[in-house]
Amino acid sequence: MSCEEIRVLAVKFGQDFDLYFADDEGLECDYWKEVFPLQHQIFRNVSNQVLMVRLGPENNVMSVFESMTDQEMIHGCGVHFNIHYYRDNRLEDGMSVAFSVLVENKTYCMYCTHEGGEKTVRFREEVVPKEILENSSDIIFIQKSISPTDTKAFKFESSLMRGYFLAFQKEEDLSKLTLKRCDEDQVDETTHIIIP
Template identity: 50%
Template sequence: MSCEEIAVCAVRLRENLCLYFEELECDAFCKDKTIKRFFRNVNSQLLVVRPDLNVAAFEDVTDQEVKSGSGMYFDIHCYKTTAPSARMPVAFSVQVEDKSYYMCCEKEHGKMVVRFREGEVPKDIPGESNIIFFKKTFTSCSSKAFKFEYSLEQGMFLAFEEEDSLRKLILKKLPREDEVDETTKFVTSHNERHNL
């Protein structure tokens, strides 16, 4: 035996029989690919970002508005992660006129809210981030519909809520992950004419 020190990490065996190391660095994310998509809710409305009004809401839009694509055609940035996961980490950005905005979550007045901030989505994220969501299939029977869970708070999903005749984009806490809540259902398409 030598007198060399050997570094030892505590490990834990979870229910899925995977071995996890304790006290290691948190997840890191590296951008893998970007896809362009429109977002629709269960009412077939398009998600539109209006930074001048500080709002993102699902709206009925005219063909003329859709052709401009301003604030409606999202980049979904898919990331690779250092942590083993069946969920795909994604971030969102959108062009409005000649500026790029990224989606993030912030705490305001004790409540988590969705905001769009001017700037670009980073290529690499060394740890936790308020721009990362986990893309999940909405239900096992609905492979073209998705829900997006906020990475920093388990059970918190992107959703829409009616407020003053608008269907605003919000974060919504679901009591159970497998709960079917139509307000958290999103269909993405590269064609604005796509119907649910």
């Protein structure tokens, strides 16, 4: 039997509950680093509607699920999402991802925010960064499988607002993209996003 040298470092928790090493030479800090983007993915809900991002009145960016034909889904119309996969130093139970979409020749990034006491999802004009150094990010979601047998359906949990998932919610005649509180083992089809 051989012995290997194992380096042990003293650690402490800061006021912000971040973990600090007494001697961090050669160690990586916690951050996300883009591994590769998967281009032109179309998101559908369980009703087979397509997620579409478009400019509304006064250039407000809106995201809704709509019924669309394949002929209507042309490049740049707001339905082809880039999924940016990130490697991180945490032990997450899914892949860290960010989403961007091209609308009228501008790139928009999906992010989580608080508005009027509600947690919601919005899009802002921004190129998704290659590295994210914060401990939590409003653009990172954790992609989780719904079932081992279904390789196309996922849930996406906000890394900033844990326990909140991307979901669709019917409002009048629209199905809007939103964030929804959901227990990890709860079956809620409004949080199921299908990537064909």
